[in-house]
Amino acid sequence: MLEPEGDLVRLFTDIVNIESVSGNEGPLADAVEAALRPYPHLEVSRFADTVIARTNLGRAERVVVAGHLDTVPLAGNLPARQEGERVYGRGTADMKGGVAVALAAAARLNNPSRDVTWIFYDHEEVDEKMNSLGHLDPALLAADLAILMEPTSAGIEGGCQGNMRFAITTKGVAAHAARAWKGHNAIHEAFDVLARLVRYKPREVEVDGLVYREGLNAVRIEGGIASNVIPDSCRIEIAFRFAPDRDEADAKRFCEQTFTGFRLEYLDFALGARPGLDRPIAREFAQAVGGQPRPKYGWTDVARFSALGVPALNFGPGDPGKAHADDEYCDTGELGVSLKALLDFLG
Numbered sequence: 001m002l003e004p005e006g007d008l009v010r011l012f013t014d015i016v017n018i019e020s021v022s023g024n025e026g027p028l029a030d031a032v033e034a035a036l037r038p039y040p041h042l043e044v045s046r047f048a049d050t051v052i053a054r055t056n057l058g059r060a061e062r063v064v065v066a067g068h069l070d071t072v073p074l075a076g077n078l079p080a081r082q083e084g085e086r087v088y089g090r091g092t093a094d095m096k097g098g099v100a101v102a103l104a105a106a107a108r109l110n111n112p113s114r115d116v117t118w119i120f121y122d123h124e125e126v127d128e129k130m131n132s133l134g135h136l137d138p139a140l141l142a143a144d145l146a147i148l149m150e151p152t153s154a155g156i157e158g159g160c161q162g163n164m165r166f167a168i169t170t171k172g173v174a175a176h177a178a179r180a181w182k183g184h185n186a187i188h189e190a191f192d193v194l195a196r197l198v199r200y201k202p203r204e205v206e207v208d209g210l211v212y213r214e215g216l217n218a219v220r221i222e223g224g225i226a227s228n229v230i231p232d233s234c235r236i237e238i239a240f241r242f243a244p245d246r247d248e249a250d251a252k253r254f255c256e257q258t259f260t261g262f263r264l265e266y267l268d269f270a271l272g273a274r275p276g277l278d279r280p281i282a283r284e285f286a287q288a289v290g291g292q293p294r295p296k297y298g299w300t301d302v303a304r305f306s307a308l309g310v311p312a313l314n315f316g317p318g319d320p321g322k323a324h325a326d327d328e329y330c331d332t333g334e335l336g337v338s339l340k341a342l343l344d345f346l347g
Contacts, residue, residue, distance in 0.1 A: 001031070001034065001035070002014055002015065002031050002032065002034070002035040002103065003035070004035050004036075004103045004104050004106065004107035004108075005104070005107050005108060008100065008101075008104055008335050008336060008339060009082075009087070009332050009335065011100050011103065011104060012087060012092075012096065012097055012100035012330070012332075012335055013080050013082070013087060015028065015031075015091075015096045015099055015100050015103075016078070016079075016080040016087065016089045016090070016091050016092055016096050017078065017079045017080055017089070018031055019071075019074065019078055019090075020069050020070050020071055020091070021070065021071055021072070021073050021074065021090075022070040022071070022072070022122075022123055022124075022125045022126045022130075023070075023123070023126075024070075025049040025069045025070050025122040025123070026049050028069045029046070029049040029050070029051055029069060029120065029122065032051045032069070032099075032103060032120050033046055033051045035103060035107070036051065036053045036103070036106060036107070036118075039053075039106075039107055039110070041055055041109075041110040041111070042054065042055060042106065042118075043055075043056060047132065047135075047136060048122065048132065049069065049121075049122040049123075049132070050119065050120065050121040050122055050132045050136065051119075051120040052117065052118065052119050052120075052136075052140060053106055053117075053118040054115070054116070054117045054118070055109075055112060055115045055116050056115060057111070057112070057115055058115075059112070059113065059114050059115040060114075061114045061115070061144040061145075061281060062114060062115040062116070062117060062142070062143045062144055063114050063115070063116050063117070063143055063144065063145045063146070063147065063281075063346065064116075064117045064119060064141060064143040064145070064146040064147070064305070064310070065102050065105070065106075065116060065117070065118050065119070065146075065147045065149065065342070066102075066118075066119040066120075066121060066133070066146065066147070066148055066149065066301065067095055067098040067099045067102050067119070067120060067121075067148070067149035067316070068095060068099075068120075068121050068122065068123075068124035068125070068301075069099060069120055069121065069122055070122055070123060070124055070125050070126075071090050071091035071094070071096070071125060072090070072094075072125050072324050074090050075090070075326040076326075077089050077090045077326055077327075077328065078090050080092065082332075085331055085332050085333060086329045086330065086331055086332070087329060087330055087332060088327060088328065088329040089328065089329075090328060091328070092318065092322075092328050092329050092330040093151045093318035093319055093320070093322040093323045093324075093325070093328045093329060093330055094150075094151050094318060094320075094322075094323035094324060094328070095149055095150055095151055095316055095318060095323075096330075097149075097151070097316060097317035097318045097330040097334065097335055097338070098149025098150065098151065098316035098317060098318070098338070099120060099149065100335060101149065101316065101317060101335060101338045101339045101342065102118055102120070102149055102342075103118075103120075104339055105118075105339055105342040105343060105346070106118040108343065108347075109342075109343065109346050109347055111347075112346045112347060113346060113347060114144075114346055116346060117140065117141075117143060119133070119136075119140075119141075121133055121136075124301065128270070131301070133301055133304050134304065138308060141304070141305060141308055141310070142308070142310070143305070143310050144279075144281050144310070144311075145276070145279070145281045145282055145285065145310065145311055145312070145313070146302065146305035146310050146311070146312040146313070147285070147312070147313055147315050147342075148300055148301055148302050148305075148312060148313070148314050148315070148316075149315065149316035149338075150296075150300050150314040150315070150316050150320070151316050151317065151318030151319060151320045151322075151323055151330075152294075152296075152314050152315055152316055152318075152320060153317075153318070153319050153320070153334060154289075154315075154316070154317050154334040154337040154338045154341070155289065155291050155292075155293070155294060155315070156285075156286055156289050156291070156293040156294070156313050156314070156315050157293070157294050157295065157296040157313070157314040157315070157320075158208065158210050158275025158276070158277055158282075158293050158294070158295060158296060158313055158314070159207065159208070159210065159212075159244045159272065159273040159274050159275035159276070159295065159296055159302060159306065159312070159313075160244065160272055160273045160296040160298060160299050160300045160302050160303055160314070161212060161214075161241045161242060161243065161244065161272050161295075161296065161297060161298060161299060162241070162242045162243075162244060162246060162251060162269075162270060162271050162272030162299070162303075163239065163240070163241055163242075163268070163269070163270045163272075163299045164239070164240045164242065164248075164251050164252070164255070164266070164268065164269045164270075165219075165237060165238065165239050165240075165266075165267040165268040165269075166237075166238055166240075166255060166264045166265055166266045166267055167235055167236065167237045167238070167264075167265040167267060168190075168193050168235070168236050168238065168259060168262045168263070168264060168265070169233060169234065169235045169236075169263075169265070170186045170187075170189035170190045170193065170233070170234045170236075170262075171186055171189070171232065171233060172184040172185050172186030172187075172188075172189060172230065172231060172232045172233065172234075173230070173232055174229055174230055174231070174232040175229075175230040176228060176229070176230070177227070177228045177229060177230055178228070180230050183230035183232070184230070184232075185230050185231060186223055186231045186232055186233050186234040187223045187224065187231050187234045189234065190221070190223070190234045190236055193218075193236050193259065193262065194218065194236070196258060196259060197216060197217065197218055197238070200216045200258070202214050202215055202216070203243070205243045205245055207243060207244050207245050207274055207275065207295075208274055208275045208276060208277040208278050209275075209277050209278075209293070210275055210277065210293060210294065210295040211295060212243035212244065212295045212297075213243075213295075213297070214240070214241060214242050214243055215239075215240070215241040216238065216239075216240050216241075216255075216258070217238065217239055218236050218237070218238055219237050219238065219239045220236075220237040221234065221235070221236050221237070222234070222235045223235065237267070238255075240254075240255055241297070241298075242254075242272060243272065244271075244272030244273050244274045244275075244306070245274070246272070247271070248269055248271065251269075252264075252266070270299050270303060271303055271306075271307060272299070272303060272306075273300075273302040273303040273305070273306030273307075273312055274306055274311070275293070275295070275296075275311070275312075275313060276306070276310075276311020276312065276313070277293060277311075277313075279311045281311070282311045282313060284345065285313065285315075285341075285345050286313075288341050288344045288345035289315060289341045289345075290341075293313075296314050298320075300314055302314060315338070315341070316338055317330050317331070317334035317335050317337070317338045318330040318331075318334065319331075
């Protein structure tokens, strides 16, 4: 049994020790649901392995606080172990510290200044199509502000970058490698594509007071079938991480202009999210947290809320640089700092 109003580090460790690799979130969802059901100020509902707890006090504003229950696969890093002020184990950084803080806050805030929707959801660490936030009734996500309990070392990381992947395939003519002049090497044709990437200068742009730096990089290259055959095809996969001021059309237009003369095969697209720090409620939360907000480099579920017109911020305990690492850990002090910020803002 989880004890949300007990010792925070103990709660965190208990959550970590309930293994919840993507697809096996059920036992942890059961424990979270059982922990929240006794609280009369919360309306608790369950959708598969997603647990939602809401206050309905008629407040003028509503805040969503969301954290995912699942982790990447284990690497011999369970059960959790504590060494000094750090707890090590799978999910400690990403993001069971955030789950523990949200669970503790949900129990304590029986008369919040704003209504709160607490969401503990499944399948974040796998294919986007499986993420349960994408299958919930959008009405459950409606709010004036969303806080995603992603690891940020207990600071605010606003919005997120968009992500687009595409491939360019260069063509040649196959021939025996001993008679290369009879063919045309498709890998050599990729030189122009790679040269344009080398010449690329990352764009930096300010969005709602945060400066995002873009990136355009080759992430995979394939070509050739044997060491004695001149390759007739070479495929370069490219990732474009772009600032949240771009929409899909603008991101595609930029890439097509960069690679004029080549056909782009689009593979994946995820829109970024503006941080919304121009909204009073977001600024108030930033003041409660303290410190200087930073841009989020990478994509998170804040983008789902941004697409619904809800400003969204990343905030939670844990070093994002240790997410998914075999020696993943969370500093216990960040748990208390994160909980205090939520209680100050919502209480």
